[in-house]
Structures are given as C-alpha cells and as structure tokens.
Amino acid sequence: MTPDVAYINDLSKKVIENDRTTLAKAITLIESTKKEHQKIAEGLLEKCLEYQKESVRVGITGVPGVGKSTFIENFGMLLVHRGKKVAVLTIDPSSNETKGSILGDKVRMETLSKEKNAFIRPSPTSGSLGGVARKTRETIILLEAAGYDVILIETVGVGQNETAVRDMTDFFLLLKLPGAGDELQGIKRGVMEMADAIAINKADGQNVQPAETAQLEFSRALHLLSAKENGWIPQVMTCSAMQNTGLKPIWSCIEKFMLHTKENGSFHRTRKQQNKKWLRHHLNHILLQDFYDNPTLSQALSSMEEKVMESEITPFVAAERLLRAYRKA
Amino acid sequence: MTPDVAYINDLSKKVIENDRTTLAKAITLIESTKKEHQKIAEGLLEKCLEYQKESVRVGITGVPGVGKSTFIENFGMLLVHRGKKVAVLTIDPSSNETKGSILGDKVRMETLSKEKNAFIRPSPTSGSLGGVARKTRETIILLEAAGYDVILIETVGVGQNETAVRDMTDFFLLLKLPGAGDELQGIKRGVMEMADAIAINKADGQNVQPAETAQLEFSRALHLLSAKENGWIPQVMTCSAMQNTGLKPIWSCIEKFMLHTKENGSFHRTRKQQNKKWLRHHLNHILLQDFYDNPTLSQALSSMEEKVMESEITPFVAAERLLRAYRKA
Known part of the structure; x- marks a missing residue:
C-alpha cells in the first residue's frame, strides 16, 4: 500500500x-x-x-481543581498579546468525550479558543497512555511546522502522565493550591523533581497569605532535592489565573530557563534524549503491531486466549507458545 | 538455561x-x-x-491527602479481627524509595504491619506502569496460594493507574473528601465509572455535614451514569478512617457485591476477561523482550538511536529499519 x-x-x-x-x-x-x-x-x-521550528514546549500539570484551564486560558492570552502563536494540547488518556470532568470542556478556554493565533486541541478520546503520548508527540511536529511558537501541553493528576509530558517538553510547570498542610503530604516526589517551576495558583483574596506560606514551604522542599543536571534552580511563584495576576513573571521565568539551557547546551542535549525515547516508543509500537497485524497469528491468539480464560494453561505458557508461532511466521 | x-x-x-x-x-x-x-x-x-485460593481483590484509590493509608490500616485491622488474612499491595510506578510522599512510608500502617495475619508489600520501586502492574498481578497469585482472603491494592491519583488496578480486582473503592464544590469538578468520569462504591472519608467533626452533602451529590452523579453490566448499583457511603467509623458498612457492601456477582455469574466472567488481559500484557512484554534481548539487534539499535538523536533520520524510518533487521535475525 x-x-x-x-x-x-x-x-x-x-x-x-x-x-x-x-x-x-x-x-x-x-x-x-x-x-x-x-x-x-x-x-x-x-x-x-x-520545516520544524524550534518552539518552546511547556508541560503544565496539577491536580483536578487547581485551575489549569483558567491558567492556560489567561496565560495563553498573555502570550498571544505578545505576538506569539500558541497551541494547547492535552494528555489525558483516561478521559472520555467530556475530557475528564463532568462539567465538560465547552466552558474551558472560551476566549483563547477564539483567537486567530491560538490553536486548541483536546486529547485523543481513546487509547492507552502510550498511544496518546505518542500521538501528542507527533502532533507537536505538525504544530511546529505550522509555526507555533509556544506549545502548552496540559496533563491531569499525578504520576505516569507527567513522565510522558516531561519526555516531550522543555519546561515543566507544576500548579499547586495554597494551603500547605495536606498539600505537602500529597506532593509526589517524582513530580516535584520534574518541575522547573511551581506556581501556587488562586493566590487571591483570603488565599494570598496561605499562598505565600506555601511558596516558602515549597521552596524549602525543593531545596531538599538535589540540584538539576542542567544547573537550573526550580522557581516557586504565586499567581491568580482567575484575576490574571502573577502570570508575567511565569513567562519571564520560562524565557530565562530557555536562555540558561540553550547557553549551557542542556536544551539540545535534552531534546536529543527525547528523540531517542520517541524512537523507543515508536519502535515498541511497530514491533507489537507486527505481531497483531499478522492474520495467521490472530487465530492462534484467540485459541490461547480461550485456554487462558478457562484456566487450562497459564498466561506464561500461552505467551511462550505465541512467541514461538510468531518466530516461525 | x-x-x-x-x-x-x-x-x-x-x-x-x-x-x-x-x-x-x-x-x-x-x-x-x-x-x-x-x-x-x-x-x-x-x-x-x-494452589490458588479465591480471594476478594479490592482496589482502593483516591487523590493524595484523602487518607488512603489510615483507611487501609483501620479497614485491614477490622478484617483481621474478623479472622481474615489480609494482604496490602501498592501500584504506584511514579514513586521512589519514599513511596510517593515526602513523609515516607515508615509511619504508614504501623499497627497493621505488626499483625501476624497481615502482609504489606510496597510497590516495586522502579519500572513503567505496565511493568509494575504486571508484577502486582503476579504477586496476587503468590498471596492467594499463601491463603490470603482479602487483597487490598492501593493506588494513587487519577487515571491510568486506576485502569491497571481495575483490571486485576473484583471490587473498586473510590475514596473522596467531603466538600463537594471543587470535588465534583475534579471527578474523572472514567474513575467514577469504575467505582463499585464511593466512600467519603474524613466524615468527622465539622466535616459530617459536608460529607453528607457530598454523599448526596455523588449519589446523584452516579445515577447519571448508565447501569453497570453486572447489575450492581454503586453505593455511596461516608466514613472516618481516623475515628474508625463507617468502615463496617463498607465491608458489608463488599460482601454483598461478592454475593451478587457470584450469583449472577459476572464475578467469574470478569475474572476470565482479566485473565485474557493478563495474557495480553505478558505477551506484549515477551514480544518486546525478544527484540531487546537479541545482541545483534542491540548494535543496530544504538546506531539508529545515534542517527535519530542527530536528526539524520526520523524515528519512523529508524523503527522501520529495525523491524526489518529483527525479522531477518
């Protein structure tokens, strides 16, 4: 074909x-x-x-309710006003048509979505994390060829999603809520270690004081972690996406990061490593596809599945037999 | 060998x-x-x-700070007092030695861990979600052969982890916090759909009222979802793991669920489907291993990685060439 x-x-x-x-x-x-x-x-x-253009790829994460959509809406608008072309992608393989929240996605990023220089694309609606991540990785290539300057990649929650986003972005921003007690407990060490900056969102009204306390605590917590290989010291800031305050310093921070990592070479080193991982993901994908696309094997697979379901043989024996059949085919 | x-x-x-x-x-x-x-x-x-014994496999999830450890500690003790042998496993591939929280794991489940009839095993400290899930799946087999009656599998956060746990458990319990506003927003539809029961934890002191409100709202939200295939209607309860209240009804609910699904056949149907998925995971694992274990291919891989890192060829071309080399080998 x-x-x-x-x-x-x-x-x-x-x-x-x-x-x-x-x-x-x-x-x-x-x-x-x-x-x-x-x-x-x-x-x-x-x-x-x-035709790939060297964009700024920013990963943005935080627990549900931290205000990611409002943040991206207003942060995106800030960038558009500065003449940037901005694209927004989401990695959220667990979501369905409503893209993760019962409220749905229609109310999200209303202003930004109307901007000529902004392009918003929700997550693929199905597939494994690996599949979604691979496709997001490929979408970045299209967006960069189309000339987008900043690509914001949003992800929800804690854990594996973040690692996937980290592997395709230059800068990783963690959004947190004010109120430190429970928060500190909930910090996933892995996610903390990934963050190039933490922004305590919703720092407005009565939350200003708690946000500043949280800022202090997170700064301390970050100091407990060993220094980053690229020599960058993660920054902790406060902002209110809703009230549009504190967003400019976050962009300045990203610009400073880009300058810093391009100067010391870590920017391109990281991108090279990311390309290597990208190859691995794609390779794993086509290796498996080569098995599953083979019509003679699909019959053997069905028969083994049947046997495993009825507990006639174990998954280990069944898989071993299928591998042998694959090698012969 | x-x-x-x-x-x-x-x-x-x-x-x-x-x-x-x-x-x-x-x-x-x-x-x-x-x-x-x-x-x-x-x-x-x-x-x-x-020698596999038919245990009750329970998945337990909830965002960081919801009180999963305290819940499992006291829920596990309740089961031990009822003469059950209880095992606790964790699926949390993003964690490091501290198992996810900066506070570490030493203070977690102190009483339960001293029980003769309880066995607690933290998550493997490294590996992809797929790897961790596969190993947890296999560990269940050992625990069942050793005669454990109830296996509690804890997972953190929202998303992929839950799907992995859902694929190896009979009953899926979602822990939530009182305080409905932000909470409802944050519900991942996928996770809601998985839950066989929701327990609003920390329903004590000033939280009793908000917990009951949340209970009502979640019940309503669950009614919006279509009925489960197995005919089970997900229950919403309140509890305080800290004060040891509301835990007995949760165990009753699980017992009722087991009776219900064993009577209508869905219990064994689900387990068969889970065995099928287990085969798929193991098969994918050994298919990839067959490539990566081949010493002649590892050289080709290094060389392709080098080319992709230097942007001499794209990951697609590199992967295609490696697949061809694999077929020949």
Whole structure:
C-alpha cells in the first residue's frame, strides 16, 4: 500500500501555511488507528520534520481543581498579546468525550479558543497512555511546522502522565493550591523533581497569605532535592489565573530557563534524549503491531486466549507458545 | 538455561505454607529484572496457580491527602479481627524509595504491619506502569496460594493507574473528601465509572455535614451514569478512617457485591476477561523482550538511536529499519 504522495504534499503544504482546517484534519489522521491513515500521517510527519521550528514546549500539570484551564486560558492570552502563536494540547488518556470532568470542556478556554493565533486541541478520546503520548508527540511536529511558537501541553493528576509530558517538553510547570498542610503530604516526589517551576495558583483574596506560606514551604522542599543536571534552580511563584495576576513573571521565568539551557547546551542535549525515547516508543509500537497485524497469528491468539480464560494453561505458557508461532511466521 | 526445579519446589512449598520470609523473597524474584530470576519466578507462579485460593481483590484509590493509608490500616485491622488474612499491595510506578510522599512510608500502617495475619508489600520501586502492574498481578497469585482472603491494592491519583488496578480486582473503592464544590469538578468520569462504591472519608467533626452533602451529590452523579453490566448499583457511603467509623458498612457492601456477582455469574466472567488481559500484557512484554534481548539487534539499535538523536533520520524510518533487521535475525 503506497500512500498518495500528491495528497501528502498538498496536506503538508497547507499545514506549513498554518491552514487551521487542514491542521485539524492532519491531527485526526495522526490519531486514527486505520492503517491507511497512519501511512499518510507518517509521510506527512516526514515532510513536516523538515520545516520544524524550534518552539518552546511547556508541560503544565496539577491536580483536578487547581485551575489549569483558567491558567492556560489567561496565560495563553498573555502570550498571544505578545505576538506569539500558541497551541494547547492535552494528555489525558483516561478521559472520555467530556475530557475528564463532568462539567465538560465547552466552558474551558472560551476566549483563547477564539483567537486567530491560538490553536486548541483536546486529547485523543481513546487509547492507552502510550498511544496518546505518542500521538501528542507527533502532533507537536505538525504544530511546529505550522509555526507555533509556544506549545502548552496540559496533563491531569499525578504520576505516569507527567513522565510522558516531561519526555516531550522543555519546561515543566507544576500548579499547586495554597494551603500547605495536606498539600505537602500529597506532593509526589517524582513530580516535584520534574518541575522547573511551581506556581501556587488562586493566590487571591483570603488565599494570598496561605499562598505565600506555601511558596516558602515549597521552596524549602525543593531545596531538599538535589540540584538539576542542567544547573537550573526550580522557581516557586504565586499567581491568580482567575484575576490574571502573577502570570508575567511565569513567562519571564520560562524565557530565562530557555536562555540558561540553550547557553549551557542542556536544551539540545535534552531534546536529543527525547528523540531517542520517541524512537523507543515508536519502535515498541511497530514491533507489537507486527505481531497483531499478522492474520495467521490472530487465530492462534484467540485459541490461547480461550485456554487462558478457562484456566487450562497459564498466561506464561500461552505467551511462550505465541512467541514461538510468531518466530516461525 | 533451566531453572532449578528443586529450588522452585522448595520455594512454592514454603509460599503455600505462608512462610513470610519466603513470600517476601518470592515477590522480590518476581520484581527482579534478571533473566534467571524471571525464570524461577515463572516456575514458581506456575506451581502457585495450582494452589490458588479465591480471594476478594479490592482496589482502593483516591487523590493524595484523602487518607488512603489510615483507611487501609483501620479497614485491614477490622478484617483481621474478623479472622481474615489480609494482604496490602501498592501500584504506584511514579514513586521512589519514599513511596510517593515526602513523609515516607515508615509511619504508614504501623499497627497493621505488626499483625501476624497481615502482609504489606510496597510497590516495586522502579519500572513503567505496565511493568509494575504486571508484577502486582503476579504477586496476587503468590498471596492467594499463601491463603490470603482479602487483597487490598492501593493506588494513587487519577487515571491510568486506576485502569491497571481495575483490571486485576473484583471490587473498586473510590475514596473522596467531603466538600463537594471543587470535588465534583475534579471527578474523572472514567474513575467514577469504575467505582463499585464511593466512600467519603474524613466524615468527622465539622466535616459530617459536608460529607453528607457530598454523599448526596455523588449519589446523584452516579445515577447519571448508565447501569453497570453486572447489575450492581454503586453505593455511596461516608466514613472516618481516623475515628474508625463507617468502615463496617463498607465491608458489608463488599460482601454483598461478592454475593451478587457470584450469583449472577459476572464475578467469574470478569475474572476470565482479566485473565485474557493478563495474557495480553505478558505477551506484549515477551514480544518486546525478544527484540531487546537479541545482541545483534542491540548494535543496530544504538546506531539508529545515534542517527535519530542527530536528526539524520526520523524515528519512523529508524523503527522501520529495525523491524526489518529483527525479522531477518
């Protein structure tokens, strides 16, 4: 099956011109599980990689309720007003059509979504974390070819999602709530270690004082961690996304980080390592696909599944037999 | 390489006798990444599957700070007092030695950990979610062969971890905090849909009223979801793990669930489906291992990684070439 070269050329030309309809369509092709769509997507990505612009990739995380949407809405608007082209992606494999919250996504980022220089794309609605992450990684390539300057990648919660986002971003921002007691307990050491900056959000009204206390405590906690390899000292700031305060210093911090890491070479070193991981993810994907796409094996798989379900054989024996069948095929 | 049969027989005998030192050692073998350990572990698991007891597998989740440790400590003690043998496992691939919280794990479950009829095993300290989940799945087999009646599997946060736990448990309990406003926003629809029961924890003192309000709201929210395939209607309860109140009704609820699902056949149907997923996970693991263990391919891999890091070729082309090399090898 040879993908249509003329079609790919046309798509990539329009993506590079930042034709938004084509961009949306191209991302849908990336997210598709259909073999023929995947082939087109790969061809398109090959093309786009040639036109890749060095954007600023920012990962943003925080527990539900910390105000990520409001933050991204107003932070994105700040960047748009400074002449930046801003794209927003989400990594949230557990979400369904409502994208994670019962309230749904329609009320999120209303102003930003109307901006000519902003492009918002929700998470693929299905798939494993690995799959979603891989597709987000590929979408970044399209966005960079389309000339976006800043790519904000939002993720929810604590844990694996963050690692996935860390592996595809330059700067990692952790949003926290004021109120330190319970909060400190809840800090995942791994997520703390990933953060290049922590912003205590909702620092307004009665929360200003608790936010400043939290800022102090987080600064102390960060000092307990060993220094980052890239020589960057994580910053702790306060802000109120709702009241649009404290957002400018966060962007300044990101700019300072970019300068710092580009000067000492860690920026490109990190990107190289990320490319390596990207290869690993893609390789694992096609290795497994090679097994599952083989029609002669799918029958053997069904039969083994049946046996395992009925406890006739163990998963270990069944998998061993399937591997042998794969090697022969 | 043939694993030592006599050694495996000795190990499995002691595991089945619930020799705790051997049990701990056997789990360490399961968690090991060394090839020879894995072979022993597989042999051991084969043996243990013959002696498997039908335990109650309970997944417990909730955001950091909801009080999972205190809950498990006191809920576990309740079960021990009722003559049950209780095991506690954790799925938390993002954690380090401190198991997720800066406070560390030493202060967690102090009473339960001293109980003769309780066995607590923290999460493997490294590995991907898939790896950790697979190993937890295998550990369950050992614990069941050792005669544990109830296996509590704790997980942190929202999202992928929960899906992994759901795939290896019979009953899924979601712990929530009182205070409904922010909470409802933060509910991940996916996690809500998984829950067989929700317990609003910390329902004590001034929190009793907010907890009851939350109970009402969650009941309503659950009614918006379509009915479960197994005919079970998820329950919403309140409790205070700290004050040891409301825990008995939660155990009654689990007992009722077991009766209900065993009567209508969904219990065994679900377990069969879980076995099928287990096969898939293990199969994916050994398929990839077959590539990465091949010494001739590891050189090709290094060379492709180098090229991708230097942007000489794209991950797609590199992966395609490696797949071809694998097929030849």
